[in-house]
Amino acid sequence: MAVSLSVLFSFTLLFFHLLLAVQSDQGCHKTHNHHLRRSLQLRNSPEKCLRARPGEPFKIALFADLHFGEDAWTDWGPRQDVNSIRVMSAVLDAESPDFVIYLGDVITANNIPVANASSYWDQAISPTRTRGIPWASVFGNHDDAPFEWPLEWFSAPGIPQVRCPAANSSFSGEEECSFRGTHRLQLMKDEIEQNALSYSSNGPKDLWPSISNYVLQVSSPQDAQSPLVYLYFLDSGGGSYPEVISNAQAEWFRRQSEKINPDLSIPELIFWHIPSKAYSGVAPWFGVRKPCVGSINKEKVASQEAEFGIMGLLEKRPSVKAVFVGHNHGLDWCCPHKKLWLCFARHTGYGGYGSWARGARIIEVSKQPSSIKSWIRMENGNVHSEVLLSS
Numbered sequence: 001m002a003v004s005l006s007v008l009f010s011f012t013l014l015f016f017h018l019l020l021a022v023q024s025d026q027g028c029h030k031t032h033n034h035h036l037r038r039s040l041q042l043r044n045s046p047e048k049c050l051r052a053r054p055g056e057p058f059k060i061a062l063f064a065d066l067h068f069g070e071d072a073w074t075d076w077g078p079r080q081d082v083n084s085i086r087v088m089s090a091v092l093d094a095e096s097p098d099f100v101i102y103l104g105d106v107i108t109a110n111n112i113p114v115a116n117a118s119s120y121w122d123q124a125i126s127p128t129r130t131r132g133i134p135w136a137s138v139f140g141n142h143d144d145a146p147f148e149w150p151l152e153w154f155s156a157p158g159i160p161q162v163r164c165p166a167a168n169s170s171f172s173g174e175e176e177c178s179f180r181g182t183h184r185l186q187l188m189k190d191e192i193e194q195n196a197l198s199y200s201s202n203g204p205k206d207l208w209p210s211i212s213n214y215v216l217q218v219s220s221p222q223d224a225q226s227p228l229v230y231l232y233f234l235d236s237g238g239g240s241y242p243e244v245i246s247n248a249q250a251e252w253f254r255r256q257s258e259k260i261n262p263d264l265s266i267p268e269l270i271f272w273h274i275p276s277k278a279y280s281g282v283a284p285w286f287g288v289r290k291p292c293v294g295s296i297n298k299e300k301v302a303s304q305e306a307e308f309g310i311m312g313l314l315e316k317r318p319s320v321k322a323v324f325v326g327h328n329h330g331l332d333w334c335c336p337h338k339k340l341w342l343c344f345a346r347h348t349g350y351g352g353y354g355s356w357a358r359g360a361r362i363i364e365v366s367k368q369p370s371s372i373k374s375w376i377r378m379e380n381g382n383v384h385s386e387v388l389l390s391s
């Protein structure tokens, strides 16, 4: 009797999960609803829906290269994290975006000597969370690297007293010292499990070791079945494995895009951290001049190690309007490449190299008339480098 009761209970639970899953998928593409296991993992659903507000364009803020936890053992490091929170707060209050994308290098894991670096990750998403704005994140090359012991710690002054856990952390994870780094999977699991507003996903298992591979649909306000734009997120590697988008990821993109947008009628935007080699080909030589749009061009493009097919696929889809990357803190331009745009975000964090003024790239998707615009909002309120990416 006890057994059958528990079976009954399990089935009731399953039923409610299914009901929830179907409700949460309303307005999303239906192709995923029959994947029972995926539907049950509500927070990991490969296509969660976002809705634009009635009569308003859909606005996205990109926070790139925040580098929380830099020099975590000093007084300087934690001060930079406070500065980064100030930048994000200024941008969020000035722009009131509908959605935020954390474009990698959220933390500087190679500087973080704690068992669970999610405590720093959590600080980085806090300004967005406290304002009730949903977000998604992708990984950069610094997010899951193991701790790198500074060489000078082995000179006469010796190893400084390392602070564990993070001084201003409210995170309730493991809090002892550890130098192994926190893997992408753990960081993503923590973000997803602890945040109802997170739209991130740890992606299909067959794409491992790359994790942040998923698609989000933004629906128009009038009709949940009518997509306004698709947002594709890809993990460009680095840290615990090479800096590359694999052929398997490219194939995954091809399958997803052909399934959800077969007639290429819905615009598509692509987000990852490390610029592909194609960025080097379009980079302006000195300054930023037409047809590129931007304000700083202060370093060479630091591209991925190899190209295994993703760019060829993007170039063949006229629905793909732009790719957005971070990684190069001294670049903030958008340049045309074939039928699409290759864009850098703007260095948002006070962590990481470079002292160029901080800001964030904003993207605005409008339905009627159809257009995709972008500009850069600075910490001091200035706005510049507006560019029309699609009309």
Ligand SMILES: [Zn+2]
Pocket (backbone or CB within 6 Å): 065, 104, 105, 140, 141, 142, 273, 326, 327, 328
């Ligand atoms: Zn980077």
